[in-house]
Amino acid sequence: MHITFFGAAQQVTGSCTLVECNGKYMLVDCGLPQGNDEKEQGINLPFDAASIDYVFLTHAHIDHSGRIPLLVKNGFKGKIFATSATVQLCEIMLADSGHIQMMEAEWKSRKARRAGKKGVQPLYTTEDAHRAMQYFVPCAYEEICPVEEGIKVRFNDAGHLLGSSSIELWLKEGKERRKLVFSGDIGNFDQPLIKDPDYIDAADFVVMESTYGNRIHKKPENAVGNSIPTAVRAQELADIIERTFKRGGNVVIPAFAVGRTQEILYLLRVVIEKRLCPSFRDIPVFVDSPLSVKATHVFAGNLFGYMDEETMELVDKGINPILFPSLVTITDMEGSKALNRRKESCVIISSSGMCEAGRIKHHLKHNLWRSESTVLFSGYQAGGTLGRSILDGARHVTLFGEQIDVCCEVCELHGISGHADQDGLVKWLTSFKKEPRRAFMVHGDKEVAPWFASFVMRTLGIKTYAPKSMDRFDLLDEASLPIAHAPEDVVLPYLRELEEALAELDKHKDNVQVVVDRMHKAGSEKTLEEKRAVRLTNAINRLASDLEYLKIKWGSDAD
Incomplete structure (x- = not known):
């Protein structure tokens, strides 16, 4: 055996x-x-x-x-x-x-x-x-x-x-x-x-x-304890849509076709049903991925025995948890191209989730350079992928042989791993x-x-x-x-490397904070540099928090 x-x-x-x-x-x-x-x-x-x-x-x-x-x-x-x-x-x-x-x-x-x-x-x-x-x-x-x-x-x-x-x-x-x-x-x-x-x-x-x-997964700011209620996730998504639509931009969501797309549709239905975007009653949503559309039909037909209690309560009321009137699914290429000719703001969900292939690359080409749009990541971005580059604050990316400036808002939907x-x-x-x-x-x-x-x-x-x-x-x-x-062979060297990296980053934190403070005092629309400054500061703070967590887990030997 x-x-x-x-x-x-x-x-x-x-x-x-x-x-x-x-x-x-x-x-x-x-x-x-x-x-x-x-x-x-x-x-x-x-x-x-x-x-x-x-x-x-x-x-x-x-x-x-x-x-x-x-x-x-x-x-x-x-x-x-x-x-x-x-x-x-x-x-x-x-x-x-x-x-x-x-x-x-x-x-x-x-x-x-x-x-x-x-x-x-x-x-x-x-x-x-x-x-x-x-x-x-x-x-x-x-x-x-x-x-x-x-x-x-x-x-x-x-x-x-x-x-x-x-x-x-x-x-x-x-x-x-x-x-x-x-x-x-x-x-x-x-x-x-x-x-x-x-x-x-x-x-x-x-x-x-x-x-x-x-x-440990980062949770939305208003989450309490380890549990993240649907309402908290939906409100985070609604806030992103609200501020993006007010700017006149699109919310572009790279999402894995099977699983993640359907979870986002569930949250969007809550956003629309509960009117969590007070300024926008009509929220057009487009799923632009043939595989995502097919998978959504499988999900919609497999509710009994697989879904949680909250979802089944909706089904018992005759509500489909991932479908709603303002949702449009697109399978043909012409429909996909037409999306990028729209003048009105909308939510676009497309694959692949790490932006390496598929129709999402076309939507990024048409939205990354727009300061009024948002690219919202909803899943893990592996090192070396286009998604990881954008999330890490790249100023320019290459799409279809053309250099595109990254001027849009870039953010993550937390607690949905x-x-x-x-x-x-x-x-x-x-x-x-x-x-x-x-x-x-x-x-x-x-x-x-x-x-x-x-x-x-x-x-x-x-x-x-x-x-x-x-x-x-x-x-x-x-x-x-x-x-x-033995733990000391694996973990302690890792923690020491983490401490050294944090010390190096911390040298630059004061300079970054100056930019952030200036932004808060001005109270104006965030510039691209200010957005990057905020992301860098948050990353340093998260790293420091993670290090303290690990040192507590592993005891004083890590000092």
Whole structure:
């Protein structure tokens, strides 16, 4: 009985773990690596696809499901177990991913041929994606599914996305029995639409995500305690819309097509219904993304059994929680182009969420230079992406070969992350009634996963380890299993580096504050430089706050 970590091992994307039991080979997730992870681990499968008997899929996001069509293309003929909602989302998301693979291959082929080289084949096609769907087996939450003799599985709500799951896997090999729990992506608590994560009470081994294992999410200023009510989130969004519309600009929201777009629509319905923008009763909202539109229809049709109590109360009253009269969905290119010819202010939601591709880039081109508009980020922006550059205060960006000045307001919608922060992860892990034998920390980058493993071992006393790609362990020979590095090897150097960085930033803080004070005294419209000054000051203050939090968590040794 073995476990091998192929993807999202000291990386965030490309989740893929192999479990072996009684000569059977099972994958938990088969995700597509993205960004720097793709460069490090590659996108081809590091095993024989035809040898895999089963796949257990935590949810539909491409970094967890995106290599399933490749698995089938390479010879897989087993069964893929997932919740019904995950199956429906995979049907549209994998086809969309296949389309992207084909377009990228076509672009690379044209470039290669111009250099006198051979063309490039797509990783898989839309046809491969459609063919993969025949192997899916839909499962209900909280029901134990017999897979075969000695193997059982159960899906529990992970609170991350419609249909997302934490997976319980029971294995029997001879007289030995082991229970594995895979957390999947653990959602934030009190998110719009979907339920909070379920707790699981027992496991021998836990494979757990650690995306935000080293941080606490920033909350809206008027939030009280750890809970963020829908009204607080909606008011923050309303305030942004109100001031932008008063300037005569648009609110442009880069959003992930599946999950985040629907959560924003939920909040917008509240803003409009409660008239939280007192100066503007009519708030035109456009969703400009074919995949977002398809996903919204899936969400709208999967309300029962997946949505939280607040959402179901709306449904019982005959209210669709993510649709409203002023919402317009756009799928064709002409409709998308027409948006940027509008004279009236509006809210535009488009993908991709990190601004790396898709129609959002066109909307940015038409709004970044407008001081009256706002670009509102609603999700994680990875390093090296266009979204991260804009959020970090870039003065200029390049779009379609043209340099565009960034003159608009740039801000974030807080408290809407799809991943639990450190407190949420610890809350989920401490729900086990009996301490697991070992917890493997995955789905975190090479700094965060080992850090969180050490943190858990020190504060909770649970033996932990942050595996690297291709690490393989015997689950029956516990003595052979490694444990995390001692906390002082991982955490204390990190805190010292953080202190040094903060000291360097603090040297410039007084100069920045002078600009901020001048802005407050003038009481005039913020200039671009003043906006950057405010963002820099806030960033320094957040860093100082985070450092103090970590030092408290880790004690005086960090001084």
